[in-house]
Amino acid sequence: MSNKYKFNGRNLIYFVTITVVYWIDVFTREEYKNIIIESLKHCISEKGLVIHGWVIMTNHLHLIVSAENAIHISNILRDFKKYTANQVLKAIQDNIHESRKSWMLALFKKAGKENTNNVLYQFWIQDSHPIYVDDSKDIYLEKLNYIHQNPVKAGYVRQDHFYKYSSAGDYVGKKGMLPIKFL
Secondary structure, three states, X not given: OOOOOOOOXXXXXXXXXXXXXXXXXXXXXXXXXXXXXXXXXXXXHXXXXXXXXXXXXXXXXXXXXXXXXXXXHHHHHHHHHHHHHHHHHHHHHHOOOOOOHHHHHHHHHHHHHOOOOOOOOXXXXXXXXXXXXXXXXXXXXXXXXXXXXXXXXXXXOOOHHHOOOEOOOHHHOOOOOOOOOOO
């Protein structure tokens, strides 16, 4: 069995991509992105998650993360994904202004039926595709630049630090939405 895309250590730094099933553009609405932000804050303060870089796009998020106190990152991210899936699905169901509600829920239900691990819906793709970011500053900076450039490449902003849902601003001296730990 390959260890290429697995969490292999407790105090290591990983680049992680967490993707919505079928690449559904859920996070075009601020209220859904804020669920992600609040949950990440909880994981930081209560579970020992350390975020070194992050970005939320319309259908996925990228994180550069580690964990304190020898807590296994895979457990934190498993809980994060379970909680956020439930909260975002509930927010979609309860949102009377959500014009995309029917087709999104139908796709989440379809994905849930295709996966025997689910009761009804599946929101996130199961694999987070973790990539170990070794002690090399070059690899870390490459991944950090990649995630910060996502909103620029998507045409949301001209400069990465103008995108609100990212750590790019932190790296130019602006306090962002999440506490991060610089390397």
